[in-house]
Each structure stands twice: as C-alpha cells, then as structure tokens.
Amino acid sequence: MSLEKGKVMAVKKKEDFGAMAPETDNKDLDVEQKEIENQEESQPKTVTLTMDELKKLIAEEVEKAKPKSGQVNEDKAPEKFESDQEKKEREYYEELVEVELFFDGVKYKDDVIVNINGKAWQIQRGVPVKVPRFVKEVLDSSAKQDAATRRMVQKLTADFVEKTRLYIK
Incomplete structure (x- = not known):
C-alpha cells in the first residue's frame, strides 16, 4: 500500500478496536488472576540466614x-510378645x-525356586531335601493348582471337541 505525498492515512484509536475484540x-x-496469585504464593520463597x-x-x-519425660516415642515399634499358642504354631x-520333587530329565529337570516373604529356597529335583514346613505347603498348594488346571484344560478341550463335531464331517 503506497501513500501519495500529502495524503494522510487514517489510523484507528485503541478504543475503536474494543468493539472488534470478542467480549470477555x-x-x-x-479467576485467572487469583490462580496466578495462588501459584505465586505456593512457590518456595528464598530466605537468607x-x-x-x-x-x-x-x-x-x-x-x-x-519426646518429653513420660511420653512414649511413637516411632519405636512396640515389643512383640507371642503367646504359647502362637509360639507353638510358628515352631x-x-x-x-x-521333600523330594519329581524329576524326569526332560520337562521336569530344572530346580524349583520358592520365594516367600523375601526369602528364597532353591530345591533340586530328584534329591530329598529338608525345607521348612511352610515351604512344603507352598509346593503342595502349587501341585494342587497344577492338577486343577490340568483337569480344567482337559474338560474345556473335551467340550470344544464335542461342540465342533457338529461342524466337522
């Protein structure tokens, strides 16, 4: 846009633009100003000492x-006293x-590792070993779970075969 000499271009005042801006x-x-102030207040302040x-x-x-005299420090764990029943159960x-785990030299040949509460036991298959009773119970529970899984897979396979016989001829 070029201006000829002597002609003045009209310039709108700032107030004139207010009508064109979207109303806020x-x-x-x-609300925005309060949020900004809250953020400034939450910022850590520098202190010189x-x-x-x-x-x-x-x-x-x-x-x-x-702790003041006569006051119990809550950070310390209270001493645990076991009753005779609890002591017998723990023992x-x-x-x-x-325990002697099955060993076949093919599928069941690797050692079994049992982890309980952060402690681990590595049990060699085919060799009689002594472990705490709670480790044996975990192994027994795992064997029961494996057997239940095997039965479920066999049942689902049989159901599938029965249902698909109608379609296969």
Whole structure:
C-alpha cells in the first residue's frame, strides 16, 4: 500500500478496536488472576540466614522432636510378645520336613525356586531335601493348582471337541 505525498492515512484509536475484540467476562479474568496469585504464593520463597541462625533453628526443631519425660516415642515399634499358642504354631511351620520333587530329565529337570516373604529356597529335583514346613505347603498348594488346571484344560478341550463335531464331517 503506497501513500501519495500529502495524503494522510487514517489510523484507528485503541478504543475503536474494543468493539472488534470478542467480549470477555471479567469473572474469568478475576479467576485467572487469583490462580496466578495462588501459584505465586505456593512457590518456595528464598530466605537468607547466617550459619548461627540456621544452627539455632535446627537445634530448636530437634528439641521439639525429642519426646518429653513420660511420653512414649511413637516411632519405636512396640515389643512383640507371642503367646504359647502362637509360639507353638510358628515352631510347627518352621520345623524342617523332607521333600523330594519329581524329576524326569526332560520337562521336569530344572530346580524349583520358592520365594516367600523375601526369602528364597532353591530345591533340586530328584534329591530329598529338608525345607521348612511352610515351604512344603507352598509346593503342595502349587501341585494342587497344577492338577486343577490340568483337569480344567482337559474338560474345556473335551467340550470344544464335542461342540465342533457338529461342524466337522
């Protein structure tokens, strides 16, 4: 756009543009302003302390954290006392029992690893070994689960074969 010499281009004032801008709700602006202020307040503030002031603050906090006389420190776990029944039960499950896992040299040839509460036992197949009773119970439970799975697979396979016989001739 070129202007000829002597002609002045008309310029709109800022107020004239207000009519063209989309109307905004002042409530939205207030909400945004409050959110910005809240974010600024939540930002950590920098504090300058001398070393002596810092040591004094730390000492005060340590004193506040110390239990007062006659007060029980809640951080300590209370001592656990077992009844005779609980002690007998624990001893029963910790008693060593002999286990010998099936070994065939083909499919069942690898060692079995049992993990219970962060402790692990590696049990060699085909060799009688002594393990705590609770480990044997886990092995027995696993064997029962395997047998139940085998039965379920056989049942589902038989059902599938029966249903598909109608379509296969």
